[in-house]
Amino acid sequence: MDDTDTHLLRLLQHNADTSHAELGRQVGLSATGVHKRLRRLREDGVIKRTAIVLDRAKLGLDLMCFxxxxxxxNLASPNLDELHGAVSALPEVLECYTLTGTNDAIVKVAVRDHVALREFLQRFSEAQSIIERVETCIVLEEIREGNDYAVPKPQ
Structure with a gap:
């Protein structure tokens, strides 16, 4: 990767709908040059996929929780297998990570309201015989959201 690649990645993280011609104008390449670089970045696995970002509130998913x-x-292999199965089967789960520290995992969930949260928690706990405790943290305000990585400069 070079400076042009990192510039392209930063621009695309902000808006993946930007045309190749516009990207080329901003980084000093032709649209064809941009297309070739993006194809290479996909083939190399740097770009995993292209996605759209939905407005959670407009979908009626007003409650975000961790x-x-x-x-x-702890993180014994059967526990991880069961966690993988449970989060894959529950569409409310947006993200799930295993952790170091006082908690073994954190799960990000979006639901309609507190009734939907209660129903989700019941289904989640039924799917998990390995859980000792779940602490639910309700998001009061989203200060910053997104998946934009600080793309490092090439070395």
Whole structure:
């Protein structure tokens, strides 16, 4: 990757709908040159996929929560397998990570309201025989959201 690649990635993170011609204008390449670079970045796995960002509120998903999860037997392999299965089967789950520290995992969830949250928590706990404790943290305000990485300069 060079400076032009990193510039392209920064621009695309902000708006993946930007045309190749406009990207080329901003980085000093032709549209064809941009297309070739983006194809290479996809082939190299730097760009994993292109996605759209939906407005959660306009979809009626007004409640965002983080679940801090503790397992009965820490991060033992069966626990991870069961967690993978549970979060894959629950469409309310946006993200899930295993952690170091006092919690074993954190799960990001979006639901309509507190009733939907209660129903989700019931389904989540039923799917997880390995959970010792779940602490639910309700998001009061989203200060910054997104998946924009600080793309490092080439070395």
């Amino acid at each position: 679940l801090k999860v503790n397992f009965k037997n």
